[in-house]
Amino acid sequence: MKYTPHTEADIAAMLSFLEKSSLDDLFADIPCDAICNKEMNLPPSLSEMEVRRRCEELAGKNVRHRSSFLGAGAYRHFIPSAVKTITSRSEFYTAYTPYQGEASQGTLQAIFEFQSFICLLTGMDVANASLYDGSTAVAEAATLAMSETRRKKLIVSKSLHPEYREVLSTYLGTGGKAEVLPLPYRDGAVDLESLKSLVDKDTAAVIVQNPNFFGVMEPLQDIAAIAKGVGALSILVIAEPYSLGILKAPGNLGVDIAVGECQSFGIPQSFGGPYLGFMAAQGRYMRRIPGRLCGKTVDRDGQEGFVLTLQAREQHIRRDKASSNICSNEALCALAATVHLSLMGRKGLREVAEQNIRKAHYALEKISAVNGFSRKFSSPFFNEFVIQCPHDASKLTAMLDEQGIAAGLHLGRFYPDLSNCLLFCVTEMTTREEIDRLTAVLSGLSAAVRV
Amino acid sequence: MLIFEKSSPGRTGYSLPELDVPDIPLADMMPGDMIDQEGKHLPEVSELEVIRHYTKLSQKNFSVDTHFYPLGSCTMKYNPKINEEVAALPGFTDLHPYQSEGSIQGALELLYSLEQFFCELTGMDRFTLQPAAGAHGELTALLMAKAYFNHKKEKRSIILVPDSAHGTNPASAAMVGFTVVQVKSNEKGNVDLADLERLLTPDVACLMMTNPNTLGLFEVDILRISSMVHEKGSLLYYDGANLNATLGKVRPGDMGFDMMHINPHKTFSTPHGGGGPGAGPVGARGELVKFLPTPLVNHDESKKLYSLHFDEPLSIGRMKAFYGNFLVLVKAFAYIISLGKEGLLDVAHLSVLNANYLMKALSKSFHLPYDRTCMHEFVLSIRDWKDKGIRALDVAKRLLDYGFHAPTVYFPLIVEEAVMVEPTETESKETLDDFVQALICIREEILNEPEVVHDAPHKMPVKRLDDVVAARKPVLHWESEEL
Numbered sequence: 064m065k066y067t068p069h070t071e072a073d074i075a076a077m078l079s080f081l082e083k084s085s086l087d088d089l090f091a092d093i094p095c096d097a098i099c100n101k102e103m104n105l106p107p108s109l110s111e112m113e114v115r116r117r118c119e120e121l122a123g124k125n126v127r128h129r130s131s132f133l134g135a136g137a138y139r140h141f142i143p144s145a146v147k148t149i150t151s152r153s154e155f156y157t158a159y160t161p162y163q164g165e166a167s168q169g170t171l172q173a174i175f176e177f178q179s180f181i182c183l184l185t186g187m188d189v190a191n192a193s194l195y196d197g198s199t200a201v202a203e204a205a206t207l208a209m210s211e212t213r214r215k216k217l218i219v220s221k222s223l224h225p226e227y228r229e230v231l232s233t234y235l236g237t238g239g240k241a242e243v244l245p246l247p248y249r250d251g252a253v254d255l256e257s258l259k260s261l262v263d264k265d266t267a268a269v270i271v272q273n274p275n276f277f278g279v280m281e282p283l284q285d286i287a288a289i290a291k292g293v294g295a296l297s298i299l300v301i302a303e304p305y306s307l308g309i310l311k312a313p314g315n316l317g318v319d320i321a322v323g324e325c326q327s328f329g330i331p332q333s334f335g336g337p338y339l340g341f342m343a344a345q346g347r348y349m350r351r352i353p354g355r356l357c358g359k360t361v362d363r364d365g366q367e368g369f370v371l372t373l374q375a376r377e378q379h380i381r382r383d384k385a386s387s388n389i390c391s392n393e394a395l396c397a398l399a400a401t402v403h404l405s406l407m408g409r410k411g412l413r414e415v416a417e418q419n420i421r422k423a424h425y426a427l428e429k430i431s432a433v434n435g436f437s438r439k440f441s442s443p444f445f446n447e448f449v450i451q452c453p454h455d456a457s458k459l460t461a462m463l464d465e466q467g468i469a470a471g472l473h474l475g476r477f478y479p480d481l482s483n484c485l486l487f488c489v490t491e492m493t494t495r496e497e498i499d500r501l502t503a504v505l506s507g508l509s510a511a512v513r514v
Numbered sequence: 515m516l517i518f519e520k521s522s523p524g525r526t527g528y529s530l531p532e533l534d535v536p537d538i539p540l541a542d543m544m545p546g547d548m549i550d551q552e553g554k555h556l557p558e559v560s561e562l563e564v565i566r567h568y569t570k571l572s573q574k575n576f577s578v579d580t581h582f583y584p585l586g587s588c589t590m591k592y593n594p595k596i597n598e599e600v601a602a603l604p605g606f607t608d609l610h611p612y613q614s615e616g617s618i619q620g621a622l623e624l625l626y627s628l629e630q631f632f633c634e635l636t637g638m639d640r641f642t643l644q645p646a647a648g649a650h651g652e653l654t655a656l657l658m659a660k661a662y663f664n665h666k667k668e669k670r671s672i673i674l675v676p677d678s679a680h681g682t683n684p685a686s687a688a689m690v691g692f693t694v695v696q697v698k699s700n701e702k703g704n705v706d707l708a709d710l711e712r713l714l715t716p717d718v719a720c721l722m723m724t725n726p727n728t729l730g731l732f733e734v735d736i737l738r739i740s741s742m743v744h745e746k747g748s749l750l751y752y753d754g755a756n757l758n759a760t761l762g763k764v765r766p767g768d769m770g771f772d773m774m775h776i777n778p779h780k781t782f783s784t785p786h787g788g789g790g791p792g793a794g795p796v797g798a799r800g801e802l803v804k805f806l807p808t809p810l811v812n813h814d815e816s817k818k819l820y821s822l823h824f825d826e827p828l829s830i831g832r833m834k835a836f837y838g839n840f841l842v843l844v845k846a847f848a849y850i851i852s853l854g855k856e857g858l859l860d861v862a863h864l865s866v867l868n869a870n871y872l873m874k875a876l877s878k879s880f881h882l883p884y885d886r887t888c889m890h891e892f893v894l895s896i897r898d899w900k901d902k903g904i905r906a907l908d909v910a911k912r913l914l915d916y917g918f919h920a921p922t923v924y925f926p927l928i929v930e931e932a933v934m935v936e937p938t939e940t941e942s943k944e945t946l947d948d949f950v951q952a953l954i955c956i957r958e959e960i961l962n963e964p965e966v967v968h969d970a971p972h973k974m975p976v977k978r979l980d981d982v983v984a985a986r987k988p989v990l991h992w993e994s995e996e997l
Contacts, residue, residue, distance in 0.1 A: 064594070064596070064852045064853070064857070065853075065857055065860070066591070066592050066594060066783075066853075066940050067857075067860055067861075067864050067939050067940055068940070068941070068942040069864055069867075069939075069942075069943075073942070073943045074867065076943065077867055077868075077871045077943060078867070080871060080874065080875075081867075081870055081871060081874055086863040086864075086866075086867060089863075089866045089867060089870055089887060090763065090862075090866070091887065092731075092732040092734055092886075092887060092889075093732055093734075093760075093763075093764060094734070094737065095764075097737055098736075098737065098764050098765075098768045098769055099763060099764055100637075100762060100763060100764060100765050100768065103634060103635070103762050103855055103858070103859070104634050105631065105634055105635075105762075105850075105854060105855040105858060106851060106854055106855065107854045107855055107856070108852065108853055108854030108855070108856050108857045109851050109852055109854060111596050111852070114596050114600070114848055114851055114852045115596060115599070115600065117851060118600035118603065118844070118847075118848055119600075119603065119605075120620075121605075121620040121621075121623055121624050122600075122603040122604070122605025122606050122620055123605055123620065124605075124619045124620030124623065125605045125606070125609055125617060125618050125619065125620040125621055126613070126616075126617035126618075127604060127605065127608045127609070128613070128617070131610060133610045133612050133613065135612055136835055136836075137610055137611050137612070137836070139610070141530065143527070143528055143561070145527075145561055145564060145565055147602075148565065149564075149565070149568040149569070149572070151598065152568075152569065152572045153577055153578075153579035153580075153593075153785075154572035154573060154575045154577045154579065154580065155572050155575065155577070155787070155788055156577075156593070156598075156785045156786075156787050156788070157577040157578040157579045157593050157785050157786065158575045158576065158577040158578075158786065158787070158788040159576075159577075159578075159583060159585060159588065159590060159786050159788070159789075159919065160786065160788065160789040161788065161789065163576075163910065163911075163914065163919065163920055164976070164979045165911065165914055165971050165974040165975070165976055165977070165978065165979060166575065166576040166581075166914050166919055166920075166974060167574075167575055167576065167788070168571070168574040168575070168975050168976055169571035169572045169573065169574040169575035170575055170788035170789070172516070172571055172574075173568070173571060173788075174788075174789075175516070175990075175991070175992070176516060176517055176518070176992070178990055178991045179516070179518065179991040179992040180556070181991075182991040183554055183555055183556060184554055184556075188991075189990050189991070190990070190991065192789065193789075193790070195646035195647065195650060195834060196646065196834055196835055197835065198832075198834055198835040199646070199650070199833075199834055206689075224835065226832060226835040226836070227835060229831055229832040230831070230832050230833065230834060230835065232831055233657065233807070233830055233831035233832055233833060234657075234689075236657055236660060236661075236690065236691070236830075240691060280544060280545075280548060307550075307554060308553075308554070309540060309544075309549060309550060310548060310549075310550060311548065311549075311550045312550070312554065331607040331608060332607070332608060332609060332610045332611070333606070333607055333609070333840055333841050334606065334609040334610075334611055334618065334621050334836075334837065334840040334841075335611035335835070335836025335837045335838070335840055336646065336791075336834070336836055336837065336838055336839040336840050336841070336842070337646070337790070337791030337793075337839040337840075337841060337842055338835075338836075349988065349990070355789065356988070356990055357990070358984040358985070358988050358989055358990050359984070359989040359990075360979055360980045360981070360983050360984035361979075361980055361983065362976040362977040362978060362979050362980065363969070363977040363978045363980075364977050366976055366977070368976040368979050370979045370980075370981060370984050372981070372984040372985050372988060372990075373985055373988060374985075375985075377681075379681040379925075380681070381681075381685070382681045382684040382685055382694075383684035383685060383687065383688040383694040384688070385681070385685040385688070387685070387689070388649045388652065388653060388682050388685035388686040388688075388689050389647070389649055389650075390647060390648065390649045390681075390682050391647040391648065391649070391779065391786075391789060391790040391791070391792040392647070392789055392790045392791075393646075393787075393789075393790045393791045394787050394788040394789030394790045394791075395785075395787030395788060395789075395790065395791060396787075396790070396791055398568075398787075398788070401517075402564060402568055404556055405517050405527065405556075405557060405559060405564045405567070405568075406527040406528050406559075406561060406564050407527070407528050407556070408521075408525070408526060408527055408528065408556050408557055408558045408559060409553060409554065409555060409556040409557070409558050410526055410558065411526065411527075411528040411530075411556075412553075412554060412556055413553050414530055415530065417533075417540070418530065418533055420540070420543055420544075421533060421535050421536070421537065421538055421543075422533075422534075422535050424535075424538060424543055425535035425536060443543065443544040443545060443548070460614070461614070464614050464616070464617065469610065469613055469614075469617075472612055491530060494531075494534060495534040495535055498535075
């Protein structure tokens with residue numbers, strides 16, 4: 064399939080205008096003998112129907128499980144069909160970055176509304192237009208805290224998503240730029256006594272996740288207070304923002320910066336990307352936050368409009384003095400989240416959150432009633448929980464896979480001390496039948512495995 | 515009006531099945547003081563109101579599907595619709611990243627094949643598909659450079675960038691803790707070799723550049739530059755933003771580049787989305803491959819199995835949770851197999867043809883700082899009309915009235931009142947001619963009624979927006995009047 068419109072006649076006319084005899088003449092600048100590619104080993108062109116066929120073939124080699132209990136930073140939530148209707152409008156998805164505001168009021172207002180939704184959810188005064196994802200948002204927040212406090216110690220909860228911690232570590236790199244102190248958990252939640260002993264005047268930030276990787280609800284207000292006591296910033300990471308349907312806004316609990324992931328709002332699991340990072344902060348950090356910011360303004364006639372603003376923080380103006388190098392972010396995903404949140408609205412956010420916590424508690428009750436399976440942590444949880452299994456948890460997940468069930472994540476993958484534990488996620492998409500079927504299968508397997 | 519201002523208590527735009535498990539009170543499951551009793555004040559609107567609101571917003575935008583976007587450095591080529599369709603297949607969208615490897619073989623095969631295509635097109639040995647954007651890719655490569663020199667126990671703290679470099683280059687370098695030093699461009703618009711020689715000390719880790727450069731000019735001395743850099747033990751990095759000009763014809767690996775990034779949302783037609791999502795695959799050659807972030811996708815020929823490979827002791831680690839912007843990469847894959855060998859070879863030829871055609875057509879009416887054959891983009895300067903009070907920005911805004919998105923303005927920094935034009939290969943001769951006509955008309959206006967240009971745009975949903983007031987008194991989110 065070709066997307067170039069040039070006919071032989073077009074090319075001839077244009078070459079004639081340029082007084083060149085062939086297309087190759089245009090590349091005369093290039094020392095071709097030395098560097099031009101002799102042979103490209105690429106397949107021949109395909110027609111559109113063949114492209115469709117090939118992609119369907121590849122998609123067909125993947126398994127869409129009949130039921131899934133996987134969460135761990137990627138969530139299966141209901142997405143109203145109207146979200147796709149809007150994000151597939153090509154006036155949105157084939158638009159460019161809104162640098163020319165007059166030609167981009169649609170995109171800009173949508174960004175402003177996204178920023179507003181994030182502020183409403185987190186109780187913060189400022190939110191940016193998006194970051195790549197939750198993990199890189201953590202790294203950006205840590206950088207902000209270190210530059211704001213001029214300190215180098217970061218206290219990072221071990222119940223923060225392991226891959227988010229890996230990314231933070233990669234960004235901090237080697238060379239003594241920062242010191243990361245792991246904060247242990249007790250009964251699945253941050254150990255406050257450990258935290259008190261770890262913070263000191265060199266602490267730039269305390270970084271925790273809520274609900275954390277285990278689904279457990281952390282004592283946020285206490286954590287924020289302990290950080291504040293030594294002049295450190297409290298950074299809250301939210302991987303499952305539907306939890307804000309029933310949890311208090313972190314901005315009202317003394318938290319300085321909230322970052323995380325909005326994939327739960329209108330974005331399918333997508334094999335891990337593209338997702339949607341966000342950053343929100345108390346007003347005093349406004350000029351330090353990375354990423355694009357959309358602000359309200361007026362035009363020459365006094366009419367309301369929107370424009371990218373405070374661009375002096377960004378790479379295209381400040382270059383090596385910029386607060387971050389971020390350029391392209393996740394604008395279309397932010398649009399999806401904005402439309403999603405508009406549809407779900409005040410009542411929907413609450414109702415989804417309540418269904419999640421209730422179904423998760425039902426599932427916990429049923430699973431922990433199966434012989435050999437028990438609840439690992441007694442701490443309160445939202446829509447994910449950890450189950451201690453009788454034997455080899457990874458064998459168990461393989462057996463469940465055969466039954467068309469994607470089991471909870473095997474925690475041994477990240478936590479050696481939890482090698483026989485599974486992290487189950489239950490959302491409003493999980494039916495009672497699925498939970499009951501899971502329980503029945505587990506009973507059967509438990510009998511077989513325990514030999 | 516904002517969506518929040520259309521809210522009316524009690525309206526809903528969603529539906530859910532009835533709760534099918536016991537309706538336990540929240541306070542029985544969690545501490546009472548953690549419960550948000552009041553709830554978040556999200557708007558309450560119906561589905562129709564949401565659809566109408568966002569549909570009308572979309573109609574205020576310019577987009578590639580409605581307008582020509584000759585934005586230099588952005589490669590705003592047509593976004594094929596088959597790509598959108600295949601990226602929406604449930605067999606891709608519904609995959610959880612932690613599913614068992616046996617259940618994601620199709621996804622892994624796609625990523626592996628895409629990596630092979632990228633290697634073939636660029637001359638790199640391996641690619642990581644994990645970074646989420648070009649700038650993220652730059653950051654990745656610079657972290658790899660740092661790790662590479664640490665491993666060799668060499669202390670190198672400087673990154674060289676041409677004075678024409680894109681802002682993300684120095685910003686990325688600064689994020690890794692390098693010091694950025696600029697290399698001058700000569701009067702031909704290429705890297706000044708004498709200046710480069712002077713700056714290439716043993717403290718230099720890497721020279722970041724692109725070829726063609728941001729002026730749209732091929733760096734004719736690239737092989738010389740490559741030997742100069744490598745003689746000093748430094749690395750050469752290719753910013754893939756301008757890959758469209760030489761795709762498949764000249765491979766960065768053959769020009770001597772050690773690492774590079776690709777912008778699929780430029781060269782490989784994935785849509786810009788109003789500011790993302792894009793992706794930033796990073797390629798590396800030789801010694802540098804072992805520093806790539808993990809996981810990589812490997813293929814076992816004998817077992818015909820694809821797998822995620824994590825065990826790389828020298829890897830810099832991870833740049834992002836999971837594997838990358840997968841659905842964006844699906845679109846790049848579809849584009850490559852659709853164009854195939856013949857189509858991919860056309861990209862460079864026709865994008866360079868279109869750019870030269872436009873440049874010559876405009877050269878009679880506008881100042882060309884570099885009078886030589888360009889590649890896929892070229893730069894004009896609008897400095898001649900300062901006495902009329904007209905700047906590049908004004909021309910950009912007046913073009914909107916003529917139904918064209920403005921080209922890139924004020925970049926690169928080394929050209930005064932720069933206007934960078936990149937038509938791409940998917941535009942027809944007729945569109946290019948119309949664009950030339952519009953600019954000629956604007957030039958007439960500058961000479962005879964400059965206020966029309968100075969006060970542009972006149973026909974857009976809003977008139978010229980006030981940047982100053984936006985920055986001085988920032989209003990960055992909606993606030994309810996009830997509070």
